[in-house]
Amino acid sequence: xxxxxxxxxxxxxxxxxxxxxxxxxxxxxxxxxxxxxxxxxxxxxxxxxxxxxxxxxxxxxxxxxxxxxxxxxxxxxxxxxxxxxxxxxxxxxxxxxxxxxxxxxxxxxxxxxxxxxxxxxxxxxxxxxxxxxxxxxxxxxxxxxxxxxxxxxxxxxxxxxxxxxxxxxxxxxxxxxxxxxxxxxxxxxxxxxxxxxxxxxxxxxxxxxxxxxxxxxxxxxxxxxxxxxxxxxxxxxxxxxxxxxxxxxxxxxxxxxxxxxxxxxxxx
Amino acid sequence: xxxxxxxxxxxxxxxxxxxxxxxxxxxxxxxxxxxxxxxxxxxxxxxxxxxxxxxxxxxxxxxxxxxxxxxxxxxxxxxxxxxxxxxxxxxxxxxxxxxxxxxxxxxxxxxxxxxxxxxxxxxxxxxxxxxxxxxxxxxxxxxxxxxxxxxxxxxxxxxxxxxxxxxxxxxxxxxxxxxxxxxxxxxxxxxxxxxxxxxxxxxxxxxxxxxxxxxxxxxxxxxxxxxxxxxxxxxxxxxxxxxxxxxxxxxxxxxxxxxxxxxxxxxxxxxxxxxxxxxxxxxxxxxxxxxxxxxxxxxxxxxxxxxxxxxxxxxxxxxxxxxxxxxxxxxxxxxxxxxxxxxxxxxxxxxxxxxxxxxxxxxxxxxxxxxxxxxxxxxxxxxxxxxxxxxxxxxxxxxxxxxxxxxxxxxxxxxxxxxxxxxxxxxxxxxxxxxxxxxxxxxxxxxxxxxxxxxxxxxxxxxxxxxxxxxxxxxxxxxxxxxxxxxxxxxxxxxxxxxxxxxxxxxxxxxxxxxxxxxxxxxxxxxxxxxxxxxxxxxxxxxxxxxxxxxxxxxxxxxxxxxxxxxxxxxxxxxxx
Numbered sequence: 005x006x007x008x009x010x011x012x013x014x015x016x017x018x019x020x021x022x023x024x025x026x027x028x029x030x031x032x033x034x035x036x037x038x039x040x041x042x043x044x045x046x047x048x049x050x051x052x053x054x055x056x057x058x059x060x061x062x063x064x065x066x067x068x069x070x071x072x073x074x075x076x077x078x079x080x081x082x083x084x085x086x087x088x089x090x091x092x093x094x095x096x097x098x099x100x101x102x103x104x105x106x107x108x109x110x111x112x113x114x115x116x117x118x119x120x121x122x123x124x125x126x127x128x129x130x131x132x133x134x135x136x137x138x139x140x141x142x143x144x145x146x147x148x149x150x151x152x153x154x155x156x157x158x159x160x161x162x163x164x165x166x167x168x169x170x171x172x173x174x175x176x177x178x179x180x181x182x183x184x185x186x187x188x189x190x191x192x193x194x195x196x197x198x199x200x201x202x203x204x205x206x207x208x209x210x211x212x213x214x215x216x217x218x219x220x221x222x223x224x225x226x227x228x229x230x231x232x233x234x235x236x237x238x239x240x241x242x243x244x245x246x247x248x249x250x251x252x253x254x255x256x257x258x259x260x261x262x263x264x265x266x267x268x269x270x271x272x
Numbered sequence: 273x274x275x276x277x278x279x280x281x282x283x284x285x286x287x288x289x290x291x292x293x294x295x296x297x298x299x300x301x302x303x304x305x306x307x308x309x310x311x312x313x314x315x316x317x318x319x320x321x322x323x324x325x326x327x328x329x330x331x332x333x334x335x336x337x338x339x340x341x342x343x344x345x346x347x348x349x350x351x352x353x354x355x356x357x358x359x360x361x362x363x364x365x366x367x368x369x370x371x372x373x374x375x376x377x378x379x380x381x382x383x384x385x386x387x388x389x390x391x392x393x394x395x396x397x398x399x400x401x402x403x404x405x406x407x408x409x410x411x412x413x414x415x416x417x418x419x420x421x422x423x424x425x426x427x428x429x430x431x432x433x434x435x436x437x438x439x440x441x442x443x444x445x446x447x448x449x450x451x452x453x454x455x456x457x458x459x460x461x462x463x464x465x466x467x468x469x470x471x472x473x474x475x476x477x478x479x480x481x482x483x484x485x486x487x488x489x490x491x492x493x494x495x496x497x498x499x500x501x502x503x504x505x506x507x508x509x510x511x512x513x514x515x516x517x518x519x520x521x522x523x524x525x526x527x528x529x530x531x532x533x534x535x536x537x538x539x540x541x542x543x544x545x546x547x548x549x550x551x552x553x554x555x556x557x558x559x560x561x562x563x564x565x566x567x568x569x570x571x572x573x574x575x576x577x578x579x580x581x582x583x584x585x586x587x588x589x590x591x592x593x594x595x596x597x598x599x600x601x602x603x604x605x606x607x608x609x610x611x612x613x614x615x616x617x618x619x620x621x622x623x624x625x626x627x628x629x630x631x632x633x634x635x636x637x638x639x640x641x642x643x644x645x646x647x648x649x650x651x652x653x654x655x656x657x658x659x660x661x662x663x664x665x666x667x668x669x670x671x672x673x674x675x676x677x678x679x680x681x682x683x684x685x686x687x688x689x690x691x692x693x694x695x696x697x698x699x700x701x702x703x704x705x706x707x708x709x710x711x712x713x714x715x716x717x718x719x720x721x722x723x724x725x726x727x728x729x730x731x732x733x734x735x736x737x738x739x740x741x742x743x744x745x746x747x748x749x750x751x752x753x754x755x756x757x758x759x760x761x762x763x764x765x766x767x768x769x770x771x772x773x774x775x776x777x778x779x780x781x782x783x784x785x786x787x788x789x790x791x792x793x794x795x796x797x798x799x800x801x802x803x804x805x806x807x808x809x810x811x812x813x814x815x816x817x818x819x820x821x822x823x824x825x826x827x828x829x830x831x832x833x834x835x836x837x838x839x840x841x842x843x844x845x846x847x848x849x
Contacts, residue, residue, distance in 0.1 A: 023818065024380075025467040031695030033384040033465045040457045045493040051499035051539055055514055058535050139527055161530055164512035167504065234387060 038246045042253045049257050052169055054108075056264065059161040065248055066155045066162055068270045077266045079256065087116030088255045091248045094193065099242035106244060110188035113251065117181040124174055125214060128167075132213065136163050141213065161252045175220065176254045182224040187239045187247050191232050197225050205210075284811035291590035294394075296386035297811060302395050303704065304371030307366035308397060311777075313690075315404070319352040321771055322762040330746045335382050338559040345745035346415035347433050347579045351407070353418030354441065357547065359400055361689050363555030367396065367455060369696045370483040371595035372704060374459060376802040377480050379468025379819045380810040386452050386639050395451035403444035406437040414438035417743065419540060422533045426507040442465065442501050449498040452490050456637070459487035468801070470821030474578070475840070477800045478571065482557025483579050485585045486550050493546040494588070507531070510731025534599055541588040548685045549588040552652075553581060554625060555692020559648045561628045562695050564826040565798045566642035569834055571826045572629030573622075580619035587616045597665045606665040607670050613663035620656055624649065640714030641796070644695035645685035647722050648688055653828055654726075655684025658733065672745070679698075681730045692720075694778045697781070706808045707788030710780050717776040724770030730758045799839050800825050 030034065039086060069077075133144050135153025143153070156163050179251035185193040203220040208215050285291050294303060325332070326340040327346075333339050340348070373390065375382055383389045406413045412433045416425035424430050425438055463484045467476070476484075503514045507528070515536045516528035547805035564571040571577060594602060627649050636642065656679040662668050671677060702708050730739075740747070740756050747753040747760065794803040801821070805814050819841050827838035 023469040023820070025469060025471055027465040029381075029464070031465075033461050037385060037388075040460050040491060043454075044453050044457070044491045046495075047492050048495035048499050051496040051542075052503075054539070055499070055503055055535055056483055058532065059514070059530075062532065063530060090360075138463045138506075139513075140509060141511075159530065160513045160528070164506065164510075164514060168506060168512070168514075172502075217437050245584070 031097065032242060034242060034246050035249070036144055038249045042249065045253065046257075047261075050174060051265065053260060056165040056169060063159055063161055065269065067271055068151050068155055069266055070271050072130075072169070074266060076123060076127050076242060077262060079121050080127075081262050083116045083120045083123065084255045084258050085237050086114045087120070088252055090116065091251050095241070095245050095248045098241040100239070107188050110184050110244070112182050112262055114184045114188070117177055117184070117251075119182055121174060121177055121181070124170065128170075128213070131166075136166070138167060140165055142211070158234065165264060169265060173254070173257055173261055176257065178217070179224065180251050180254050182228055183247050183250060186228050186232065187243055190239070191236070194225070194232065195228055201225055279502050291823075294390060296382070296390055298371050298375050298383045298389055299385070299704075299809060301389050302304075302368055302370075303394070305363055305371055305395050306365035306369070308393075308400060309360050309368055309522045309693075312359035312363065312400060315769055316352050316355040316360060317774065318441045319348045319355070319389045319622060320833065321767065322354065323348050324767045326745065327747065327760050329765045330748055332481060338591050340745075342745040343415055343432055344412070346417075346743070347404050347407075347413035347437075350415060350417050350441075350485070351403070354445075355401065356417055356686065357551070358445070359396075359403075361397060361790050362452065362490075362547070363553035364381075365485060365558070365689065365696070366486055366550065367393070369479075369558070369693075369700065370459060370486070371455075373700065373734050373802055374480055375462060375466070376805065376813050377800050378463065378466065379478050379821065380462060380466035380470050381814070381815070381818075383458050384466055385458050389458050392451045392454035392458065395447055395454065399444045399451060400446040400449060402440055406433075406440040406444070409436040409440065411437050414441045419544065420536075421540075422504065422507065422531075422536050423517070423519050423528075425803060426504060426516045426536075427519070427526060429522060429524075429526075439505070442505055442508075446501045446505075447526050448497055449494040449501070452522070453498075454496045456490035457485040458829045459483055460491065461486075468819050468821055471801075471840075472702050474575065475821060475824050477557075478560040478577055478581075479554070479557035479800075481581060482553045482555075482560075485581050486553045489546040489553070489585055489588060491541040493550070496539055497543035500536060500543070503539075504536065506686070514753060534596070537596050537599060538592070540591070541595045544595065545592045546585075546588045547586055548681070551685050552692075553584070555648055555695075556581065556652075556690045558699070559627065559645045559652075559823075560630075561798075562641045562645040562699055562798070563627055563649075564828065565796055566637045566645070566829045567631050567634035569630055569634045569826075570828055571627040572632075572825075574824065574826065575628055576622055580622045583619040584616060587612060587619075594663055594668070594690045597668045603665070610665055614660060617656075617660055620652075624653060624656075639698075639796075640709070640711060640718060641695050641699035642714065643718045644691050644698060647718065648691040648695060649678070650722075651683055651688040651691055651725070654730075655680060655682075655688055659684070669738055673741060674736035675742055676734040677741045678826075679732030679736060680744050682723075682732070687729065691721075691773075694777070695716075700786065701781070701795065702791035703802055703807055703809070705785045706791055707784050707786075708791045708795060709784040709788060713776055713780045717773060717780065720773040720776075721770060724766055724773060727764050728768035728770060731763050732781055789790065797835075797837055799823070799827055799837050801840055804839055825842060 010198060027033075027036070031039075062149065087188035090109050090112040094106050097109055131152060135144065135150045135156055137143055137156055139156075180192075185197065189196070201218065204218045204221055208218060285295070291297075292300060295695050296302075322334070322340060323336060323345060325334070327424045328338075328344055373384070379713060411685075413424065414420075414433045414437045415432070417439065420441070423724055424434065428435050428438075440818045463480065464474075467473075502511075506512045507514050509514055511527055513528040513531035516526065516531045517533070518529040519526050560571055560577060591609055593605060597606055597609075631646075658676065662671060662677065662680060670841050698709055698714055736742075738756055740753060740759075743751075747757060791807050793805070793807050796803075801819055802809070804819060821840045822844040823838050823840050823842060825840060827833075827840075829836050830838050
């Protein structure tokens, strides 16, 4: 890995020649940068999980999740785990310089990621209809007697930590899918993302909680466009590997959220 | 590859916008950060002046500002603290000088991620605009102090300024967190991956080490504050109760229940304690660099200095609980936090000892940067000594929320760090702008500022021991505090004089940038890499060649050498490091 051609992708852009000290971990700059970002992001999630545990310890915590929710969450977990596998395949394909299969595996990863988001969205919708809401949002009509409605008023921390943690994670998955799309399809991904954004704008009513996704998608579209404008190059094996690091991390975070939020709150 | 170096200096972008506004050059970004912090420090200082005036004459109507009501006083102290901590102490030493000199000192042409670097500055700028906007919205700026403790900070109806103003405050902090994360990422990657040949980790100048360790702290601390801020925004705007128990405000039951304000304190101080080291560590690096240069001696105990900084960074993450002794924590936890806090005294003492050892029996050149570096050591000791007092839970319960604490952290985190910045400014302005600063006015500025800051902050210790509470807007009506008013009077006069003296600095700075005598490439006869290149450095720092390093960073008074200093790029001197 640490041969002269790979060693300094960062300095190559300056048109400079010259020798540098070997990187401390033998890794190129982008990979080091991604690892460092993940270190920091794990503390961001760590703080949220700390807030969750702190509330859970000092409260009689409800355990409302029935069979439906657990099955759904298990399928979501399976999606994410499979997506990590396809991501590994994409990295392998990129390393043997196989453009077509790199793209195919990345698209498969995106498909699993999208399936995760859709399933998660359905789960949210179901829970909200059963009365699991944040105090600041309108309650669905006629749903103030169900179990989740009681929990929402009795232990407000339950809904707050559930939505807080899963929303943060869902945001990371969404960013991940856009990131993968940019790496896989480059500028051809922008019109696709544009269509998805337009669809979301017209299909999701303004009073729906998922309306926030419209803004997230628009922001992703703008950032992706800026990045593609600034760096209009073909992404190499390193770029695929770095975005793989991010994707595996998002997967790993779910492996904490799934047992803590779902499995430990199962109806027994 | 080394045999056939084709040196072709890369010309920078020529258009005004790409060259000075949205520049990717780390040097321009460093200067942008520097002037942003300079703007912020004037705002923060002006707010502190208003506070000092209000404490002495609560009823006075000021021109342009008008009356200062008690709640306005709380807004002033909140904004003073926040602006100073985030946009001055975090921004100038790291973003400003770190951005400018870290790549040059390790022999790199630029940061590892130039685009990220530019984004990080402009994100900081947006954060600054957002927090200044909090002054101008209905209700004004928030009241909850820079620590933002809930429930006060979590309830929209808790006071004037706790509405939109507090939302803007939190938003600004969250944006600032993102900017600092981008910056820290860049600093770390650059240091790890872009050192010139021969620049091993143990040959890096101590300034680089200090920026590196500061970046580690920033990387790990700001993410936690970001999460805490998001939860606070949810509490305020979505009705959740992470931080808010069942509370009654003005006879009205709020909709929250079951939350704990202590959660915020844990999350905030997990960030907040490393933050004070983020402020002071770059000052330590600059002081080491300058003390060694102007003493014409190698730094005493280079490795001990590095390990001491690493130890300070490590322990910095394990002592957040000492801010919470009053929160009713278990005495056993308090004991552990107290013990760990005392541990930080050891590396700090090692550093102080080494600074003194560097100056011992040296032929010291008392130029302005050196004066400020010595001032830094002095303030670091005086501010640091009150630390072990506050680390004792028993004493802390007496001294908590008194002026003793205010005096302590202003001396060590505020003024000592500012002295580090002054030292860095006088030391590096010749390299940054190609002009020398005026020496006479620099010395006058130093002596007034040193005497002035001691005159402001030392009396605070007596005030605190006598029971003078902090954050009260008026002491004129409280009988037992009435006797302490002469102290407040003295401090206010000292503050007015010290603030007036800062005009000397600013005029000297701007006059020198445009009219000062031209600086040579190495006016201080320093050894590190930034002094080997042109003044000011070209677009890619070294004119297309990468320097090769043969020596440690502080080879002064080397026996047998032709001069009394050996540059890092000179042929090997055959000494230590």
